[in-house]
Amino acid sequence: MPVELPRAQPAPSSHTDPSGSVQVMAEVDGPWCTVVWNDPVNLMSYVVFVFRHYFGYSRLVAEQLMMQVHEEGRAIVSRGSRERVETDVQAMHSFGLQATIERAGED
Structure with a gap:
């Protein structure tokens, strides 16, 4: 099951439901998504670091997103206004990750 997370500042609060999946409690503030793509270059530990450092995700959430990418x-690592998501995509590029922007619901 894909983990889709909205952009949240500070780190999104989350809980684990009885099935073991993480549910994020944050508001979606726009119809755009930041998509991070798998690549053969970056280590999984580095991708977790980037998600934790930039988005403020917990280790559990960052690891789940990294595994989804892998x-x-x-x-989808963030959602929001086009301006916010463009900033997130640019940040992912600055960390050396492949990322794109897309409308929510186009995946």
């Missing part, structure tokens, strides 16, 4: 080839 296993499915992509993961």
Whole structure:
């Protein structure tokens, strides 16, 4: 099951439901998504570091997103206004990750 997370500042609060999946409690503030793509260059530990450092995600959430990128080839790591998501995509590029912007619901 894909983990889709909205952009949140500070770190989004989350809880684990009985099925073991993480549910994020944050508001979606726009119809755009930041998609991070799998690549053969970056270590999984580095991707977790980037998600924790930039987005402020917990280790558990960052690891789940990293595994989604690794296993499915992509993961939505933030949602928001076009301006906010463009900033997130640019930040991912500055960390050396492949990222794109897309409208929510186009995945």
